[in-house]
Amino acid sequence: MTITGPVYVLGDNIDTDQIIPAEYLNLVPTIPEEYRRLGSYALAGLPLQSGAPTFVPPGGTTTPYAILVAGKNFGCGSSREHAPIALGAAGAKAVVAESFARIFFRNCVATGELYPVETTERIVDAFRTGDEAVLDLEAATLTHRRTGTVCRLRPLGDAGPVIAAGGLFAYARQTGMIAAPPPESRVVDSGPAAGPDD
Amino acid sequence: MSAPMTMTEKILARAAGKVAVEPGDNVWVRADVLMTHDVCGPGTIGIFKREFGRQARVWDPDKVVLIPDHYIFTRDEKAHRNVDILRDFAGEQAIPHLYDVGTPRYRGVCHIALAEEGHTRPGEVLFGTDSHTCTAGAFNQFATGIGNTDAAFVLGTGKLLLKVPPTMRFVFDGEVPAYILAKDLVLHMIGDIGVDGATYRAIEFAGEAVERLTMEERMTLANMVIEAGGKNGIIACDETTRAYLRTRTRKRFEPVANDPGARFLAERRYDAGALEPTVAKPHSPDKRALARELGDVRLTRAYIGSCTGGKITDFINAARVLQGRRVAVDTFLVPATTEISRGLRSETVDGRPLLEIFQDAGCQISPDASCAACLGGPRDTFGRINGPEVCISTTNRNFPGRMGAKEGQVYLASPYTVAASAVTGRITDPREFLP
Numbered sequence: 001m002t003i004t005g006p007v008y009v010l011g012d013n014i015d016t017d018q019i020i021p022a023e024y025l026n027l028v029p030t031i032p033e034e035y036r037r038l039g040s041y042a043l044a045g046l047p048l049q050s051g052a053p054t055f056v057p058p059g060g061t062t063t064p065y066a067i068l069v070a071g072k073n074f075g076c077g078s079s080r081e082h083a084p085i086a087l088g089a090a091g092a093k094a095v096v097a098e099s100f101a102r103i104f105f106r107n108c109v110a111t112g113e114l115y116p117v118e119t120t121e122r123i124v125d126a127f128r129t130g131d132e133a134v135l136d137l138e139a140a141t142l143t144h145r146r147t148g149t150v151c152r153l154r155p156l157g158d159a160g161p162v163i164a165a166g167g168l169f170a171y172a173r174q175t176g177m178i179a180a181p182p183p184e185s186r187v188v189d190s191g192p193a194a195g196p197d198d
Numbered sequence: 199m200s201a202p203m204t205m206t207e208k209i210l211a212r213a214a215g216k217v218a219v220e221p222g223d224n225v226w227v228r229a230d231v232l233m234t235h236d237v238c239g240p241g242t243i244g245i246f247k248r249e250f251g252r253q254a255r256v257w258d259p260d261k262v263v264l265i266p267d268h269y270i271f272t273r274d275e276k277a278h279r280n281v282d283i284l285r286d287f288a289g290e291q292a293i294p295h296l297y298d299v300g301t302p303r304y305r306g307v308c309h310i311a312l313a314e315e316g317h318t319r320p321g322e323v324l325f326g327t328d329s330h331t332c333t334a335g336a337f338n339q340f341a342t343g344i345g346n347t348d349a350a351f352v353l354g355t356g357k358l359l360l361k362v363p364p365t366m367r368f369v370f371d372g373e374v375p376a377y378i379l380a381k382d383l384v385l386h387m388i389g390d391i392g393v394d395g396a397t398y399r400a401i402e403f404a405g406e407a408v409e410r411l412t413m414e415e416r417m418t419l420a421n422m423v424i425e426a427g428g429k430n431g432i433i434a435c436d437e438t439t440r441a442y443l444r445t446r447t448r449k450r451f452e453p454v455a456n457d458p459g460a461r462f463l464a465e466r467r468y469d470a471g472a473l474e475p476t477v478a479k480p481h482s483p484d485k486r487a488l489a490r491e492l493g494d495v496r497l498t499r500a501y502i503g504s505c506t507g508g509k510i511t512d513f514i515n516a517a518r519v520l521q522g523r524r525v526a527v528d529t530f531l532v533p534a535t536t537e538i539s540r541g542l543r544s545e546t547v548d549g550r551p552l553l554e555i556f557q558d559a560g561c562q563i564s565p566d567a568s569c570a571a572c573l574g575g576p577r578d579t580f581g582r583i584n585g586p587e588v589c590i591s592t593t594n595r596n597f598p599g600r601m602g603a604k605e606g607q608v609y610l611a612s613p614y615t616v617a618a619s620a621v622t623g624r625i626t627d628p629r630e631f632l633p
Contacts, residue, residue: 017574025268028244030240030244047598081327102398111345169347
């Protein structure tokens, strides 16, 4: 699977308060309208130099950036699942970082919202926000389209198929680990993997 | 004969029904307690119903603990709706442990309420939808924060797949000087290993200095292992632990101790007597400095509260400094729980109730126990930073915007250092104020 699009570049230790500030934690991710609103606030807590582009354009609800490129310890801080959900709800597909905080990584896999992919070396200096990149999950590479620079990534291993299925529960059902949900809880087509089901 | 195990490994082996585990093993672990609150509970319940069905029952109502604490004293309508969702769920599932807002059962900050209500039992496994769930490691419990999806899985099955972490051991030898508190120990340690220094690892606190700490102070240590990326913190069970729990729970528990020869990924030793009052500068808990080096930093406010810095001992320590003095900057005090709130009236320093000392000092004291401004919260939250404030705080995080506005700057420090700094209006070493 490949993900192609512009990248949004961040530094080290981007914590969950920057990804989704606590004032928006009154929103419940399993309520579709609130799921979408969480997306509109993705990275709203990031202090920015004036003139720097925001992750979600002012007044917008989704992001033009498919891939986040970051340094060490991405997603540190709180266990709020709202964090990977906000990034996924905004339309991001993957975070490529030097390392991840444990709970954030696990929440990415459990929700299927985002691919959290680790790099083998520091790459934040090789990209600028807006650069087009190709993330190839099978080959475990991130390629800068203009410069042709290829960054090697650590394989996702068993986490990859879980995210592709749409998270822990979807994967467990798909592979027969758990039974299908009872009919009364089913809702209309929940859409693609990253969807916010009800 | 299996290899010797650490405390964390022994708890996980027991909870997995195995004779032995070792770091790196992926094991299915049985939960003894699942805690959730108003911020993550509604989403967890939403996933539970979606995945297990509208009529599904939780695996064991007696093992589920619901503690609304984050956004309680606000006009925000969604915040109230979220507490309603917890209330409805408790009713529908006959969950006995709901510490409901507006009732005598209301407690406040979940990590302290869990201890006060006897849910932090040695040798057990606690999962919570909050990263500071690790606080309960002070009680020799394996306790870790999880997301909504994992919590929904636990609600339905009582189990979770975990990777057994290796343990880093931090030994504090000697006696803690009178001007040093647990917050100084843990900020010192985080400064050494960094905010990702313990990612995927357990952190054990040990040594004579830790053995002499109260349970409240030990909770401050365990609370902040997540600030180094740790999966859980752990401290041996001793008479201090048992004495705290004696009045809090009647349930039997089985503590664990390290096996002789247990292996640690790393061991660091500190001379507790050599530590100095320590501060974490904006915007990261590992930006360590000594209080005495920061005398030039002018403050606009001070804050004492939260799961790590709003316990009764934290207020007693602050009162030792504030007794007979006036604060020079806005100083906000938020008791973590209702029990602590009552303690402000009943506990004394030099024969005077804490509340009186704080009122005379000019502090603003929240009548309500909750997480309040530790994590910002809705705009009308007590003590929230709504502009370019420079705040010194007993809380646990100082990332950009953590206490509200992104323009704010937060320095983390012990209750002694925060109180001393509130008096002078600049960051101050509390030795200037302590006998």
